[in-house]
Amino acid sequence: MELRFFEIYRNPEYLWLLAEGVGFSAALTLAGAVLGFILACGLAVARHEQIPVLRWIAAAYVDFIRNTPLIVQLFFVAFGLPQLLGYVWPFWAHAVLALTLNFSAYFAEILRAGFQTVSEGQHDAAKALGIGRFTRFFKIVMPQSVAQMFASLNSQFIFLFLTTGVISEIGVRDLTFAGLYIDSRTFRSFEVFITLTILYILISLAFKAMMSLVEARAFRWKTAR
Template sequence: MELRFFEIYRNSEYVWLLAEGVALSAMLTLAGAVLGFILALGLAAARYEKIPVLRYIAAAYVDFIRNTPLIVQLFFVAFGLPQLLGYVWPFWAHAVLALTLNFSAYFAEILRAGFQVVDEGQHDAAKALGIPRYIQFIKIIVPQSVAQMFASLNSQFIFLFLTTGVISEIGVRDLTQAGLYIDSRTFRSFEVFFTLTILYILISLAFKALMQLVEKRAFRWKTAR
């Protein structure tokens, strides 16, 4: 079989499409991860603090998201919710919302496990000092939990990023969509999808390096002990 990668890299349109796809996939993933982490903190807190009613709603939400495929969630968000609620968003916004909901459920379980790792003695000490419960949670529990579970959060983030190719199914011009377009024009499937594989690996490695940098900067106290 003759390999003809030059049909991709010699065409400026295809190179530009791939570059746009890389940028869009990375930005949507980061947006979904940041928003998902914020939502996950609320979900994990509701379950950890055993807030009446909310703990059951949070548990049901997490179980629902974790037991349904991302592509089903994506179609529901992109086509079901607009019809139900009567709003119109661009498809990239639907993708961010779907990724946020998906990421939040997985992050919430990791954070909840991290909350339970914090030594109970620290709660007692903070209570003896008269520190309010919400301050204990923000200043003591959350930082230690995130630091302890950061490796798990990082691994889950990378794994979820690698599933984001399904957003191409609703017309978002991400990296996978760019590859499908190029394949439909060149009929060089091996070359196109080999290129996509390399690009996804490079993005994953870049995310890994970024997260390691964040860990070093955010949790210097952990490495200094």
């Protein structure tokens, strides 16, 4: 079998599509992760603090998201919600919303597990010092939990990034979309998907390096102990 990668890299249109796909995939994943983490904090707090009604809603939401495929969630967000609510968004915005909802459920369970690692002795000491519930949670519990579970959050983030290729199914010009487009023009499937594999690996390694830098800077107190 003859490999003909030059059919990809000699065409400026294909190179531009791949570059655009890398940028879109990375940007949408970061947006979904950041927004998903914010939502996950609320979900995890509702369940950990046993907030009436909200904890049941949060539990049902997390179970629903974690037990349905991302592509089903994506299609519901992109095609179902606009019909139900009567709004029009660009497909990339639907992709961000779907990724946010998906990320939040997985991050919420990781954070909730992290909250449980903080010992009761620290809670009791904070109460004895007169520290309020809100301050105690966000100044003592949250930083330790995120630091403790950062590796798990990082791994889940990378894993979810690798599943984002499904957003090409709604026409978002991500990396997988670029590969499918090039494949349909060149019929060099093997070369195209080797190229996609290499690019996904490089992006994952870049994300891993970025998260390691964030961990080193944000949790210096953890390594100093």
